Amino acid sequence: MPGIKDVAARAGVSVATVSRALNRHPSVSEDARSRVLAAVEELGYRPNAVARSLRTDQTRTLGLVISDVLNPYFTELARAVEEEARSLGYSVIIGNADERPDLQDHHIRTLRDRRIDGLLVSPTDGGTPLLLDTARAGTPVVFVDRWIPGADDVDVPVVRSDGRDAVRELVAHLHRLGHRRLAIIAGPAATTTGSERVEAFREALAAHGLELPDAYIGQGDFQAESGRRATERFLDLSEPPEAVFAADNLMALGALDAVRSRGLRVPHDIALAAFDDIPWFVHTDPPVTAIAQPTGELGRAAVRALVDRIEGRAARSVTLPARLVVRRSCGEGREGGGTPPENGPRPGNGTEPQKRSNP
Template sequence: MARIKDVAAHAGVSVATVSRVLNDNPSVTAETRDRVYAAMSALRYVPNAVARSLRTEATRTFGLIIGDILNPFFTQLARGVEDEARRAGYTVIIGNADERAEEQDHYVRTLVGQRVDGLLICPTAEVTPLVQELVSTGRPLVFLDRTISGLDVPYVRADGAKAIAELVAHLKAMGHRRIAFASGPATLSTGRERTDAFAAAMTEAGLEVRPEYMAAGDFREGSGRAITAHLLDLAEPPEVIFFGDNLMTLGGLDEIRSRGLRVPDDVAVASFDDVTWFVHVDPPITAIAQPTAELGRRAVRLLLDRIEGRTGESVALPAELVIRRSCERKGA
């Protein structure tokens, strides 16, 4: 097994520098950090915290690493995880990756160092050497909400394809034809899945998928607003904007209202992800609701299977279309 001095030699740095990288010391440059990570991957180096944890006794704790703590989806997901873990006699320690691979790895190292019995991770787009090592060492691990191609890790996620098809059919029945989709990033499985499902549903409904109506954001408010501005500035703007998540929807609503436009008279709005405040805006927002709390509960059960030596099966739970007034046509 490779040692820390082997990593240092391979990367052309000192052992102290490798140690600083492993401890997320901000003094390390990005170029040096990348060299060290590349060396760890090439040598299949397992950080001491990981190796040590494989020999420890159970602590009755889980680690949960979420994508963005400011996103209501993830807070509700965490609540579902906590509720189910508590029933099973476990405590949950939560880390916020802020959609950054280096923050995700920081929490992986910290949680493994705390000797958690298993990890639930909403993975970032980047496959890091540390996550690869977790998989190769067989540590109890479940991906939640998202998956990563090429890694054999059980997962719990929502399947929104049927609900997206129902939304497109609803929009068509309302008389809408020019439908835009503000998706999440293609680097994330959720972004790809929703984009593919939207394109397939539009084709099945006999509606044109116009390239200028397809734009990718980052599942955050600012990108939703920027995409909406771009779409509304087109020579022929869309009649409907379907947003890939709730925060992008919020940003889109801000841009629409800043222009003095009205929903749905000037532009209709729909969202993937339903949140409680959607029913309190005027008009209430049509949304695709994920079974968020149940995703968290099922993920805990699957992780317990892994901890107790059972295989456990990956789970895809269906999302549901919730029709409200934000997609009505004038005079309908």
């Protein structure tokens, strides 16, 4: 396998000049750069894509920055992105922001340095100036799942799901089961998905004449621990909710842990539903009722939109509907809907059983 010294000898330049030429350093003359590229081609130094990318200004590489690689939703999204990109002749480099804006910026800088052709991002915590600056500087960018509101001067397509109809269907489903005191574990308000799901839940409750008291809004961060803390606070209320809607799957798992740690049972003592269905939910006891996003379709559509933009075609935003998947975590199939059993522990602080006060 030829090395950089072989390229330098063939081109009649120093090793340092070869390195600078391959990194497009402005100090390298066009004549030297041409000889280096020719030597790279002749010797087959590294994949030929290196030299080709220098000539065409393309690397056939996409960047993907996701919010949390441990979240099964984003894992599935990343897989769909990689498969679709590969089918179109592109590779993907993935960065995990771990819901941290500083890590998101780190990955964006790294990907830009690697001369990606385009960038897919699910912005964390409302995004950062660097993300918008990257789009303004000419790097093709597509937002997937989340987006940055108010960025009207940046033409960035958004590929996402719309869960409002599914949330309305969920609330109607809970209402039919007899649940009236409904709480939500919300994601970060700075994220579009965090704020949008709370708004949709509040609107759906209002359609049934129900309110969403501040005490029934638990602030989470799309992590399991925050779901556990919010649910513990709900259970400590003098009048705890009858049903909890977790705005993502990890927070739902945290909520389930909190309920079980109190010796309570889902759905007998409290109902539980989640946004973002995952394969695990069919294996929990009981299986969790959830809102499912078309994750694979979102990933594939995002790649197609980005490649359209890279290759000079018109790219459009895409919105796909989410759907409600009914299982057994809200009291489905039990006589009396959401009514708890006569015996056994119930949520609350006191020793007296908590009574339902359904309007």
